[in-house]
Amino acid sequence: MKTFEKRFKVETLSDTIELSGPEVQHMRVLRLKNGDEVHLFDGSGWEARARIEEMDTFTATLVVLEKFQNDLELPKPITLALALLKGDKLADVVRACTELGVSRFQLLKTQYADVPDLGDNKLVRLKRIAEEASKQSRRAVVPEVLSPITLKQLPSVTKGFVAHPHTQSTLLEHLTWDSEVWFATGPEGGFSAAEIELLQHKNFLPITLGKRILRAETAPIALLGALASTGV
């Protein structure tokens, strides 16, 4: 059994924990039984080793054996402001970028997007994908996925970067870890000139991702890959 399969998310890491519903079903699927050890995480950075004390069809009582802070997070939280994309592309980006350490996804409505908005069901699905990817990559933080807003509604940030063709500036020459970091990536058609200007007003610095044209779903993974390659 792979380690991540024995990881379960809980609301709060108290000394004794009662679980019910899908987490218990999942334990039964994995054929876990009384006395077995599992890993718990609370989605905010804390983890624990715990032992199953009692389990029946619907509920399980666990005792926390050891609590520790998971150190797999990036030095500061990263928010990815991500333009809406068609089909399963958003899911692919959320999955890969959760593995790569993103703390929060802020979906964006943009001028050249192929999709104007996102249904509630799709938002719920993206949240579930973020949770699954967080488990699989053994992170203790489950990234938030925030409903789409317009670029005008996006706050001014302390430090932001927007992937933009025909730019010379590079991420790593401008990145420092003294505050949280925002990234913005556009839709298939890219950001419009007006949108890039608006993002610059909000402290997003245009940066290069090389000379070739990247698909909208490749750009954010490449950007986060640049961070990962520094070993953080």
Place this chain on the structure above:
Amino acid sequence: MKTFEKRFKVETLSDTIELSGPEVQHMRVLRLKNGDEVHLFDGSGWEARARIEEMDTFTATLVVLEKFQNDLELPKPITLALALLKGDKLADVVRACTELGVSRFQLLKTQYADVPDLGDNKLVRLKRIAEEASKQSRRAVVPEVLSPITLKQLPSVTKGFVAHPHTQSTLLEHLTWDSEVWFATGPEGGFSAAEIELLQHKNFLPITLGKRILRAETAPIALLGALASTGV
């Protein structure tokens, strides 16, 4: 019509070019007619603007107007030695890494791979995906996709990097562009200790992709993203 849709691959960029088969069908689908301009590329780095002189149902004659070397390639060729992966994951990696500038894919049979080998049909499909992705990202080079070999059959390289967890070395502190570069990425279960040792004997330096566990299909995209983020 998007520019990349009017890009056609030819065998050789001679002054006058006769096309037939699927490329002509594609021209007809795009409703191109005599006198229209298209872009041609030969898959080795050369491109041309060309004009359709005569077109019938099955053949087209084009005259090259201007020939130029496409400058979207990385400073030296990159080969990605990529472990076989299940399902559509190989296709996703080939697509994204072609956009990110890989020149050649060397598929690998590895110890912990979920799939032992690759059928001919799948290899042909991967080659087609590399060609399409090359077109879309406006590259003039179509990456080769080479049939799977074992790690023992892999040549010793001048400069190689292998993505490996629990490593401190980073790509960008060791990368120079004085020779062609190889990357190696493992299957879902990772490379075995013996495989990492073998790769090191063949001049592949283990490098980090951050502290989190990445899926096998995320790692190569992240690695190439690190290169792209330097603006090359």
